[in-house]
Amino acid sequence: NAGVTQTPKFRVLKTGQSMTLLCAQDMNHEYMYWYRQDPGMGLRLIHYSVGEGTTAKGEVPDGYNVSRLKKQNFLLGLESAAPSQTSVYFCASSSLPGVAYEQYFGPGTRLTVT
Amino acid sequence: RKEVEQDPGPFNVPEGATVAFNCTYSNSASQSFFWYRQDCRKEPKLLMSVYSSGNEDGRFTAQLNRASQYISLLIRDSKLSDSATYLCVVNAGSSNTGKLIFGQGTTLQVKP
Numbered sequence: 001n002a003g004v005t006q007t008p009k010f011r012v013l014k015t016g017q018s019m020t021l022l023c024a025q026d027m028n029h030e031y032m033y034w035y036r037q038d039p040g041m042g043l044r045l046i047h048y049s050v051g052e053g054t055t056a057k058g059e060v061p062d063g064y065n066v067s068r069l070k071k072q073n074f075l076l077g078l079e080s081a082a083p084s085q086t087s088v089y090f091c092a093s094s095s096l097p098g099v100a101y102e103q104y105f106g107p108g109t110r111l112t113v114t
Numbered sequence: 115r116k117e118v119e120q121d122p123g124p125f126n127v128p129e130g131a132t133v134a135f136n137c138t139y140s141n142s143a144s145q146s147f148f149w150y151r152q153d154c155r156k157e158p159k160l161l162m163s164v165y166s167s168g169n170e171d172g173r174f175t176a177q178l179n180r181a182s183q184y185i186s187l188l189i190r191d192s193k194l195s196d197s198a199t200y201l202c203v204v205n206a207g208s209s210n211t212g213k214l215i216f217g218q219g220t221t222l223q224v225k226p
Contacts, residue, residue, distance in 0.1 A: 031211070031212045033212075033213075035216075040122070040218060041218060042118075042201070042216045042217055042218035042219060043158070043201070043216040044216075045213060045214075048211065048212075048213065050211055050212070056211070058213070090157055090158070094212050102148070102160050102163075103160075103212070103214060105157035105158050105159070106157060107156070107157050108155075108156075108157055
């Protein structure tokens with residue numbers, strides 16, 4: 001059981017380039033999330049999805065777009081990368097929220113924008 | 115004011131020590147509380163949920179004080195393998211989105 005996977009694991013971009021990060025989960029979870037983690041800042045929510053075909057903005061959505069065309073996949077796009085988007089990106093998923101709200105995380109994507 | 119605040123540490127303790135981490139949260143509507151553990155350059159993983167009555171899992175004890183909006187994690191008999199960053203996490207109020215708010219984490223280093 002793979003859980004949550006992310007591709008790629010590492011990427012270096014030049015300012016202005018675009019890329020898409022892929023998150024996939026095999027747990028049939030309804031909810032999926034994209035976070036970024038920066039030193040001293042903790043995890044910050046970029047966008048999230050409460051089901052196939054739906055997306056919503058999180059705390060820091062500017063400069064990012066997302067799509068959830070299939071329940072198991074959640075894509076994060078950077079249209080024109082900026083050095084401020086250098087970060088570690090984590091995807092997470094959870095089942096329908098109940099008491100626990102536990103989120104399962106992927107291994108992360110380390111992105112550097114030069 | 116941050117929604118979830120933790121002392122970032124680092125906490126440097128010898129093996130066998132007892133260490134306590136504290137966390138405060140600002141949204142009184144939050145209903146679910148967790149401690150996640152994050153190893154260096156790895157993803158966060160759930161350590162334990164925190165219940166109003168307090169709960170224990172082996173050497174780990176979590177407490178919740180809703181009136182003070184305060185959460186704690188106590189680690190007894192620290193092991194080298196406990197070295198990690200501990201994230202205090204609360205759900206984002208009463209919304210049904212499953213959104214979680216993460217503290218910036220407290221780093222623990224257990225020394226031989």
